[in-house]
Each structure stands twice: as structure tokens, then as C-alpha cells.
Amino acid sequence: MRRQPSFDEQVYRMGLVWPELTLRRRVRQIEAVWIGEFLPSPMSASYRVSVRFRPQWRPEVRVLAPHLEIREGASCLPHLNADGSLCLHVQGEWQNWMYLADYFVPWISSWLYFYEVWYATGFWVGGGTHPDKHEHRSE
Amino acid sequence: MVLTTLAAQTYQGQLSVSEALTDILNGIVALIASSKPRIYVLNPANPLEDLSERWDDPEQYAAFVTGMHELHRDWANAVATVGVHNAAKRLEALFGEPVKTAVAKQARQIQAMREQSVLRVAPTGLITAAPAIGLPIRANTFHGMK
Numbered sequence: 096m097r098r099q100p101s102f103d104e105q106v107y108r109m110g111l112v113w114p115e116l117t118l119r120r121r122v123r124q125i126e127a128v129w130i131g132e133f134l135p136s137p138m139s140a141s142y143r144v145s146v147r148f149r150p151q152w153r154p155e156v157r158v159l160a161p162h163l164e165i166r167e168g169a170s171c172l173p174h175l176n177a178d179g180s181l182c183l184h185v186q187g188e189w190q191n192w193m194y195l196a197d198y199f200v201p202w203i204s205s206w207l208y209f210y211e212v213w214y215a216t217g218f219w220v221g222g223g224t225h226p227d228k229h230e231h232r233s234e
Numbered sequence: 235m236v237l238t239t240l241a242a243q244t245y246q247g248q249l250s251v252s253e254a255l256t257d258i259l260n261g262i263v264a265l266i267a268s269s270k271p272r273i274y275v276l277n278p279a280n281p282l283e284d285l286s287e288r289w290d291d292p293e294q295y296a297a298f299v300t301g302m303h304e305l306h307r308d309w310a311n312a313v314a315t316v317g318v319h320n321a322a323k324r325l326e327a328l329f330g331e332p333v334k335t336a337v338a339k340q341a342r343q344i345q346a347m348r349e350q351s352v353l354r355v356a357p358t359g360l361i362t363a364a365p366a367i368g369l370p371i372r373a374n375t376f377h378g379m380k
Contacts, residue, residue, distance in 0.1 A: 140317035140320070201370070202371065205361065215322035
């Protein structure tokens with residue numbers, strides 16, 4: 096069984112790998128929140144996101160700005176959780192031994208890029224669950 | 235023929251299509267400003283032939299000038315737009331449906347690379363296939379509500 100990084104190790108690794116993300120909130124060994132900008136492609140908008148980490152919970156990422164818009168003809172954004180955070184993985188893909196910085200954070204860029212493509216074309220090209228849902232169709 | 239000849243005259247060997255179109259449009263607009271009463275586009279194979287003789291008609295020339303200024307402005311706006319989705323909307327207004335197809339095609343290529351686990355992400359969040367930059371993007375399955 097792999098060793099689970101400590102809370103401090105997770106926070107340290109985030110600072111090392113993602114210097115553009117600023118640690119904005121830390122509650123002892125319970126919670127850490129980073130905020131920073133993501134530019135997924137040279138043509139993309141720059142997105143301000145927050146990443147919230149609490150051991151034993153799935154990490155949470157939200158887009159703070161610009162406001163994510165629902166394209167015409169769709170009734171919601173694709174691949175979001177009910178609370179509005181991005182749904183980047185299925186159960187089991189994120190595990191406690193993983194470093195947030197190495198596994199979870201890179202998925203944010205993919206989601207943002209495929210969101211822009213979805214808004215432009217109506218197709219979610221990045222794969223995922225519920226492919227029959229109108230907002231998730233790929234062609 | 236007139237437009238391609240004009241474009242060829244202003245093309246400076248730019249490597250990207252976007253850069254080439256920007257410079258060609260800048261060049262044509264500058265040429266319009268400096269050519270009075272009108273631009274003359276001569277046949278490169280026969281300089282005695284004026285390919286643009288229809289522009290002797292002031293109405294036709296005015297339509298060309300207006301069209302060029304509009305294209306120059308719309309292209310500059312599209313290039314300056316941030317966001318693939320926003321830029322695509324502007325480009326679609328200029329070039330039509332093929333823009334949507336091109337955006338989806340490029341995204342499918344990126345998705346194919348993602349499935350092969352060859353993509354990486356730079357500290358700015360930029361997705362790249364360059365092997366020495368940033369971190370690998372590990373396999374994931376986007377989820378969310380049904």
C-alpha cells in the first residue's frame with residue numbers, strides 16, 4: 096500500500112509545482128485553499144480558479160472568473176458536480192496517496208480547454224461519463 | 235486573381251497562417267491609403283495587363299476598399315479575442331461553419347494525445363505535448379451529474 100502524503104507535504108508540493116497558485120487559506124491540518132490563473136491554450140481565456148483540499152474528501156475546484164456560460168441550446172454546463180465545482184474524475188481515480196499537485200491540478204487545464212471547445216462547437220470532445228447526455232455528446 | 239496577386243505581393247514569408255493574414259491585410263490597407271486614385275494590380279506574368287481595371291469604376295473600387303477595411307477590422311478583433319470559444323464565434327462570422335469543424339478537429343487530436351498520455355501541463359496551466367515541460371496529465375474520466 097502506498098504511503099499517504101501528509102497535509103504539509105501536499106501544501107509544500109503545491110507551492111513547488113504550481114507557483115502561480117497562491118495559498119489563500121489554511122486551517123491547521125484540515126483545509127487549504129489555493130487561488131490562481133490557468134491558461135489552458137494560447138488562444139484560451141485566462142481562468143481564475145480555486146482549489147480546495149481537505150484530507151479524506153475529494154479535492155474541489157471552482158472557476159471564479161470569468162463566469163462560465165451555458166451555450167445556446169444546452170440546459171447546463173457539462174461535467175459539473177451539483178455544487179457547481181468541476182467534476183474531473185470518477186470514483187477511484189483520485190486516491191489519498193496521490194499528490195494533489197501532480198494528479199488533480201493538471202486535470203483542471205483539460206477541463207477548461209474542453210469547456211471552450213464545447214462552447215464553440217456544442218461537442219464535449221474530452222470523453223467522460225454519461226456520453227448520451229445532450230451536454231456531453233461528442234459528435 | 236486580383237486578391238491573390240495582391241496577397242502574394244504583400245506576403246513576407248510568415249510561418250503561421252494567422253500571422254500571414256494579419257500582415258497581408260495590414261499591407262493591403264496601407265497600400266489603399268497610399269495609392270490614389272486607386273491600387274493597380276498588374277499581372278506578374280504580363281505587367282502590361284491591369285488585372286484590376288474594373289476598379290476604374292469608382293463604385294466598384296469603393297466597395298473593395300470598404301470590404302477590405304471591414305475584413306481588416308474583423309480579423310484584428312478575432313485575433314485579439316481571448317478564449318477559443320469567443321474567437322471561434324468571431325471567426326465563424328468571417329469564414330462560416332468550417333471554423334467549428336476545425337476547432338472540433340483540433341480538440342479531437344488533443345484528446346487522442348490525452349488518451350495516449352503524451353500531454354503535459356506547464357505551471358501556467360498551458361497544455362503542451364513538449365516532453366520537457368511541466369507535469370504529465372494523468373488519465374482521468376470527466377464525470378458529473380446525469
